[in-house]
Amino acid sequence: MFRKVMLCMACLLSTACHSAKVESVSISAPAPVASKASEPAYTPAPKPSEGEVRKAIVRNYENVVTIDNSLPTPFLVGDFNGDKSEDIAIVVKPAGAKLAELNSEYVNWILEDPRQTKRPTINRDDLLLAVIHGVDREGWRNQVARQTYLLKNAVGNEFATQPGRELNKTLPRIRGDVIREKLDGTAGIIFWTGGRYAWHPIA
Numbered sequence: 001m002f003r004k005v006m007l008c009m010a011c012l013l014s015t016a017c018h019s020a021k022v023e024s025v026s027i028s029a030p031a032p033v034a035s036k037a038s039e040p041a042y043t044p045a046p047k048p049s050e051g052e053v054r055k056a057i058v059r060n061y062e063n064v065v066t067i068d069n070s071l072p073t074p075f076l077v078g079d080f081n082g083d084k085s086e087d088i089a090i091v092v093k094p095a096g097a098k099l100a101e102l103n104s105e106y107v108n109w110i111l112e113d114p115r116q117t118k119r120p121t122i123n124r125d126d127l128l129l130a131v132i133h134g135v136d137r138e139g140w141r142n143q144v145a146r147q148t149y150l151l152k153n154a155v156g157n158e159f160a161t162q163p164g165r166e167l168n169k170t171l172p173r174i175r176g177d178v179i180r181e182k183l184d185g186t187a188g189i190i191f192w193t194g195g196r197y198a199w200h201p202i203a
Contacts, residue, residue: 060145065092078176079177085135088131109149113154115153151197154199156181159181160180161179164177
């Protein structure tokens with residue numbers, strides 16, 4: 001009888017140990033979270049042609065602005081809002097008697113002044129920066145790329161695109177690229193804050 005009891009206890013202990021081993025094997029480690037370093041990088045597209053730039057302006061602004069060619073560089077490309085899709089910034093001016101439409105609140109573009117928070121008013125002789133955010137791999141060339149901005153007091157000298165990562169050591173984190181230029185003799189950048197475009201002087 002005693003031998004039978006001991007045999008039963010041995011069987012129970014063996015079963016318990018086997019169950020514990022099976023349970024420990026069934027617990028799996030959580031899947032690793034992708035790091036920002038593994039995210040696809042923005043890749044510049046071929047240089048835009050004059051016809052492509054004009055087509056983008058007509059698609060988004062119809063006939064209320066025209067491209068201003070008085071500057072050596074009338075447009076820049078880059079990933080200005082940091083979504084890995086190419087955007088374009090084009091220097092434009094009001095076309096004809098279209099000021100009422102340009103200043104209307106019922107249009108597809110957003111009117112901003114990077115150097116102030118209130119909504120500006122466009123005048124006949126203003127130079128404006130038209131920024132078109134890209135969509136997917138086609139970027140600003142995509143027919144559905146309709147998130148656009150008109151920036152007043154944003155056109156200056158020494159107009160260039162600069163990667164925001166080069167400035168993150170000295171400034172709050174910047175999304176994507178920035179527009180570097182001199183406005184009224186002061187060097188600085190126009191950058192995307194996550195909700196609008198803003199100006200920051202750079203020494």
